[in-house]
Amino acid sequence: MADTATETSPLDGRAGSRADSAVIVEHPHLGKIDLRGDPGDTAFVDAVAEAIGAAPPIVANTVATAGKNSILWLGPDEWLLVTPEGNQGQAEGALRTALEGQHVSIVDTTDARTTIRLHGANARNVLMKGCPLDLHPRAFGPGQCAQSILAKADVLIHQLDDAPTYDIHVLCSFSRYLWDWLADAAKEFS
Amino acid sequence: MFLIDCPYCGPRQQTEFHCHGEAHIARPKDPDAISDAEWADYLFNRSNTMGVFYERWVHNHGCRRWFNVARDTVSDRILAVYRVGEKRPKVTK
Numbered sequence: 197m198a199d200t201a202t203e204t205s206p207l208d209g210r211a212g213s214r215a216d217s218a219v220i221v222e223h224p225h226l227g228k229i230d231l232r233g234d235p236g237d238t239a240f241v242d243a244v245a246e247a248i249g250a251a252p253p254i255v256a257n258t259v260a261t262a263g264k265n266s267i268l269w270l271g272p273d274e275w276l277l278v279t280p281e282g283n284q285g286q287a288e289g290a291l292r293t294a295l296e297g298q299h300v301s302i303v304d305t306t307d308a309r310t311t312i313r314l315h316g317a318n319a320r321n322v323l324m325k326g327c328p329l330d331l332h333p334r335a336f337g338p339g340q341c342a343q344s345i346l347a348k349a350d351v352l353i354h355q356l357d358d359a360p361t362y363d364i365h366v367l368c369s370f371s372r373y374l375w376d377w378l379a380d381a382a383k384e385f386s
Numbered sequence: 387m388f389l390i391d392c393p394y395c396g397p398r399q400q401t402e403f404h405c406h407g408e409a410h411i412a413r414p415k416d417p418d419a420i421s422d423a424e425w426a427d428y429l430f431n432r433s434n435t436m437g438v439f440y441e442r443w444v445h446n447h448g449c450r451r452w453f454n455v456a457r458d459t460v461s462d463r464i465l466a467v468y469r470v471g472e473k474r475p476k477v478t479k
């Protein structure tokens with residue numbers, strides 16, 4: 197009899213942080229689509245807005261949000277669409293239809309990364325222990341994102357609110373290491 | 387540690403970047419038409435300037451884009467940052 201494939205998360209069953217002020221929770225399987233195109237071309241911008249509900253942000257290190265879709269700026273011609281679990285096929289199809297015939301790249305990278313959500317009054321202090329970004333509220337706030345390094349792992353950090361809450365997108369192969377690093381970094385706040 | 391002003395992301399720490407040597411070295415148009423010595427010169431010889439040096443950097447832990455930097459190799463100060471394809475800016479130490 198054939199086995200049934202089940203989705204498993206790389207961080208399943210991993211012990212978390214005991215600090216209430218720096219909680220870590222995995223949000224596995226979020227849909228993630230890497231999108232490239234020319235932001236100076238209105239046909240491209242309009243088609244993405246039609247398919248996703250939000251135009252790709254032009255300002256560096258910012259996020260455009262429409263309902264449950266977020267489009268994160270990755271570079272001058274590259275974005276990551278983050279969409280709810282299971283929605284990536286539909287979202288990719290909508291992008292392909294809207295961008296038909298245009299010089300673009302649409303790649304489903306859902307399974308490349310998992311997402312660790314770090315939340316609480318000391319969340320910023322935990323991040324600051326291993327990340328060279330200026331995370332002070334005057335420089336980095338809700339609706340902003342940045343690719344950088346966290347404890348030597350490549351990450352994409354997206355600040356969601358003032359709690360503060362951060363979504364840390366990290367390659368699955370680095371996720372156990374980073375999860376354990378975050379749990380350890382949060383220890384002093386428990 | 388110093389900050390490098392990525393032309394796309396803004397100022398970021400040096401650890402997010404890598405330097406890849408001298409910029410503005412044009413690949414010979416017809417490699418078959420030149421001597422081994424000329425080819426080796428293109429591949430290996432660099433000016434090793436003391437003073438203002440134009441070099442290629444990549445923001446490999448950030449936006450992964452390449453750009454050019456004018457750096458004073460004596461003081462290690464970055465004097466200008468500019469995009470690939472742009473002319474090298476005149477800078478003074």
Ligand SMILES: [Zn+2]
Nearest residue numbers: 392395445449
């Ligand atoms: Zn950059």
